[in-house]
Amino acid sequence: MNEYDSDRIHNALDVELTGNPKDADYIIVNTCAIREKADQKALSSLGRYKHLKSNNPELIIGIAGCVAQLYGKKLLKQMPYLDFVLGPRAIPNLPQIISEIETKNTRKIDISFDIEEVFEVNPFHEEGRVSAFVSIQQGCNKRCAYCIVPTVRGNEVNRPMEDIVKETVYLLSKGVREITLIGQTVNSWKQDKYKFGDLLRTVGELEGLERLRFTTSYPRDITKRMVDAMKEVREVCSHIHLPVQSGSDDVLKLMNRTYSRQWYLDSVNRLRDAIPDIAISTDMIIGFPGETDSDFEQTLSLLDEVEFESSFSFKYSPRPGTVGEKLAKTDSIDDKISGERLSIFQEKQKYYTLKKNLERIGKIEEVLVEGFSKHDNNYLFGRTTHNRIMNFEGGGNLVGKTVNVRVEEGLPNSLRGVIPN
Numbered sequence: 053m054n055e056y057d058s059d060r061i062h063n064a065l066d067v068e069l070t071g072n073p074k075d076a077d078y079i080i081v082n083t084c085a086i087r088e089k090a091d092q093k094a095l096s097s098l099g100r101y102k103h104l105k106s107n108n109p110e111l112i113i114g115i116a117g118c119v120a121q122l123y124g125k126k127l128l129k130q131m132p133y134l135d136f137v138l139g140p141r142a143i144p145n146l147p148q149i150i151s152e153i154e155t156k157n158t159r160k161i162d163i164s165f166d167i168e169e170v171f172e173v174n175p176f177h178e179e180g181r182v183s184a185f186v187s188i189q190q191g192c193n194k195r196c197a198y199c200i201v202p203t204v205r206g207n208e209v210n211r212p213m214e215d216i217v218k219e220t221v222y223l224l225s226k227g228v229r230e231i232t233l234i235g236q237t238v239n240s241w242k243q244d245k246y247k248f249g250d251l252l253r254t255v256g257e258l259e260g261l262e263r264l265r266f267t268t269s270y271p272r273d274i275t276k277r278m279v280d281a282m283k284e285v286r287e288v289c290s291h292i293h294l295p296v297q298s299g300s301d302d303v304l305k306l307m308n309r310t311y312s313r314q315w316y317l318d319s320v321n322r323l324r325d326a327i328p329d330i331a332i333s334t335d336m337i338i339g340f341p342g343e344t345d346s347d348f349e350q351t352l353s354l355l356d357e358v359e360f361e362s363s364f365s366f367k368y369s370p371r372p373g374t375v376g377e378k379l380a381k382t383d384s385i386d387d388k389i390s391g392e393r394l395s396i397f398q399e400k401q402k403y404y405t406l407k408k409n410l411e412r413i414g415k416i417e418e419v420l421v422e423g424f425s426k427h428d429n430n431y432l433f434g435r436t437t438h439n440r441i442m443n444f445e446g447g448g449n450l451v452g453k454t455v456n457v458r459v460e461e462g463l464p465n466s467l468r469g470v471i472p473n
Contacts, residue, residue: 053187053234053236054082054083054084054117054118055185056175056185056187056234057082057116057117057140057143057175058082059175059176059177060143060173060174060175060176061080061082061116061143061146062175062176063173063174063175063176064143064144064146064147064173065078065146065147065150073101073104074104074107074108076104076111077110077111077112078111078112078113078114078150079101079104079111079112079113079114080113080114080115080116080138081094081097081098081101081114081115081116081117082116082117083115083116083117083118083119083120084117084118084119085117085118085119085121085122085200085204085371086118086199086200086201086371087366087369087371088369088370088371089369090119091118091119091122094115094117094119095119098113098115098131098134099131101113101133102131102133105133112135112136112150112153112154113133113134113135114134114135114136114137114138115127115134115136115137115138116138116139116140116143116146117138117139117140118140118200118201118204118205120137120138120139120163121139121140121163121203121204121205122200122203122204122372123137124137124161124163125137125161128159128161134159135153135159135160136149136150136153136159136160136161136162137160137161137162137163138161138162138163139162139163139164139165139204140190140204140205141164141165141167141170141190141205141206142162142163142164142167143173144167144169144170144172144173145162145167149162165206165207170190170209170211171187171190171211171215174219174222177222177223177226177228179226179227180227180451181226181227181228182227182228182229182230182420182421182422182423182434182451182452183228183229183230183231183232183263183420183422184223184228184230184231184232185231185232185233185234186216186219186220186223186231186232186233186234187211187234187235188210188211188216188233188234188235188238188241188251189208189209189210189211189234189235189236189237189238189240189241190205190206190208190209190211190235190236191205191206191207191208191209191236192205192207192208192236192237193207193208193237193240194236194237194270194310195308195375196297196307196308196309197306197307197308197374197375197376197379198297198307198337198340198368198371198374198375198376199371199374199376200371200372200373200374201236203371203372203373203374205236208236208237208240210241210242210243211241212243213243213246213250213251213254216233216251216255217254217255217258220255220258220261221258224258224259224260224261225260227452229260229261229262229263229420229452229454230261230262230263230264230265230420231255231261231263231264231265232264232265232266232267233251233255233264233265233266233267234266234267234268235266235268236268237268237269237270237273238266238267238268238269239266239269239270239273239274239275239278240270240273247275247277247278248273248275248277248278248281249275249277249278249279249280249281249282250277250281252264252266252278252281252282252285252288253281253284253285256281256285256286256287256288261287262287262420262454263287263289263420263437264285264287264288264289265288265289265291265439267293268293268295268335269292269293269294269295270295271294271295271296271309271311271315271316271319272310272311272315274294274319274322274323279322279323279326279327280326282323282326282327282330283326283327289437289438289439290327290329290330290331290437290438291330291331291332291333291361291437291438291439292323292330292331292332292333293332293333293334293335294316294319294320294332294333294334295334295335295336296316296334296335296336296354297309297335297336297337297340298336298337298340298343298347298350298351299313299347299350299351299352299353299354299355300313300343300346300347300348300350300351301313301350302342302344302347303340303342303343303347303351306340306341306342306379307337307340307376308375313350313354316354317354317357317358320332320358329438330438331361331408331438331439331440332358332360332361333360333361333362333363333364333439334358334360334363334364335363335364335365336351336363336364336365336366336397337365337366337367337368338351338365338366338367338368338390338393338394338397339367339368339385339387339389339390339393339394340368340376340379340385341368341376341379341380341382341383341384341385342379342383343385343393348393348397351397352396352397352400355397355400355401355404356400359404359407359408360401360404361404361405361408361438361439361440362401362405363401365394365397365398365401366394367387367390367391367394368380368385368390370384402464405464405465406462406463406464408462409440409462409463409464409465409466409467410462411462412440412459412462412467413459413460413461413462414458414459415458415459416456416457416458416459416472417436417437417440417442417456417457417458417459417467417469418436418437418454418455418456418457419434419435419436419442419444419454419455419456419457419469420434420435420453420454421433421434421446421450421451421452421453421454421455422434422435422451423451424448424451425443428443430445431443431444431445431446432444432445432446432447432450432451434455436467440466440467441465441466441467442457442459442466442467442468442469443466443467443468443469444457444468444469444470444471445470445471446471455471456471456472457469457470457471457472458470458471458472
């Protein structure tokens with residue numbers, strides 16, 4: 053979502069990017085507030101640019117995104133070199149804000165949720181991209197105890213299907229072959245009589261589209277209509293990112309996740325019954341306030357039961373104004389214990405990721421080629437339908453094409469293969 057918003061900021065300003073901050077007329081740090089470390093990194097990166105104003109007084113420095121929304125006016129008070137603060141929904145107002153700063157020598161803040169056309173500005177599209185994001189939703193109506201997203205992105209706003217299709221058609225005309233629909237709880241999307249499964253079918257029928265992905269899904273919003281579309285629409289990839297956050301019912305209740313461990317497992321079984329070869333990845337929070345040794349063992353047993361393809365796992369990070377922040381004041385987990393639990397979980401996850409990759413050896417995988425490997429220019433890279441990275445030898449003429457690759461090696465985080473003769 054942040055990558056998508058950065059491209060929208062680029063397009064809203066209609067400017068060229070520079071690789072050197074010293075050459076810039078505008079420096080905008082687009083930020084994430086999902087964890088404490090993320091917003092600390094955002095604020096420290098801002099500080100690296102303040103000295104540039106002494107050599108270029110007309111330089112405009114701004115902060116955008118969720119950290120901007122979270123701290124608002126405080127940032128202008130703390131950082132005299134900062135010219136504007138822009139919330140995620142206010143991106144369409146950016147040209148006017150820049151204009152007022154330049155003509156009136158003023159500082160601006162816009163963190164309003166009351167933006168009439170939230171999706172008005174589409175992202176800048178760099179020619180040659182094989183895959184692209186399309187936002188179908190802003191904000192979130194869930195109230196998970198650990199999460200700051202509803203605070204910084206507001207309540208759920210679903211984008212009209214017509215606009216989603218229009219942006220997708222444009223991207224396909226520019227050579228994109230894979231679209232990822234994005235939203236905070238992407239599968240809760242709806243419009244009138246249409247639900248998420250209907251959107252998958254509509255986008256999947258567009259000419260030129262080879263692959264359709266989506267992220268991030270919410271377990272309670274897995275419906276029969278959605279599962280049927282995933283099974284029946286050829287373009288929908290055999291992968292779903294389905295955050296669970298904990299394997300313990302007690303912790304899930306504290307998190308206000310609105311489903312139980314068994315509900316989650318039932319959803320996984322429904323997906324695998326419909327699509328036997330589907331890859332499932334997840335998110336996991338370790339050390340949420342109140343998590344006991346027994347709770348953590350249940351998280352490990354869930355990993356054993358599901359055998360996730362991969363997972364994003366982190367120590368719990370209290371976020372301002374959330375229920376979790378209040379719980380942490382009375383029932384926090386010692387940082388050392390959280391760290392030890394996280395290491396144990398991640399080692400077990402590494403085992404299953406490698407196991408899944410080794411199981412692919414000898415199989416023929418369809419790979420959408422994205423470009424040359426950053427680590428070895430002799431190798432191309434792309435992703436399988438299961439979202440596994442595949443590296444293999446080949447020429448640049450294959451970029452943007454889907455090719456069959458036989459898996460020769462299963463590595464800890466990727467596959468290596470060859471194009472069969």
